[in-house]
Amino acid sequence: MTRFLFLCVANSARSQMAEGLARNLFGPEATVQSAGSKPSQVNPKALEALAEMGIDISGQTSKSVDTIDPASVDVVITLCAEEVCPVLPRSVQRLHWPIPDPATTDPSISDEDILQRFREARDEIASRLKELGMAAEH
16 A cells, blocks of 8 residues: 655645545555645635546645654655645655646636636646556556
8 A cells, every 4th residue: 555645835726636636546545645834725626626527625624744744654746836845854755746836816817717727737636646556557
């Protein structure tokens, strides 16, 4: 059983979607967690983007990387693009998937365009998780 930790800054969008997607894809074959260096709350657009795929992450909450036991993790996947990602102080397999933060407070971007940004991040994460799953099978 592989134990994954997805990290980004706020643990509100990318890492939350990755957690939900990984749980859905890997099921009981993996332990999946997510966290951030400055946790906030799960972004409603992340909920909406995953609900479109039939995945419910409404029970997930934003968590601080400080609350994660490093011994409970085999693989850390950081999802930060331009931000400084949190670090887990332990010798584990590390993957970096630089995915732009879909969240924005820019008032010139419509709700539909923001949702589209979340869909694009979701689809990129899902694609990378599928590749990771296929690589693990070999």
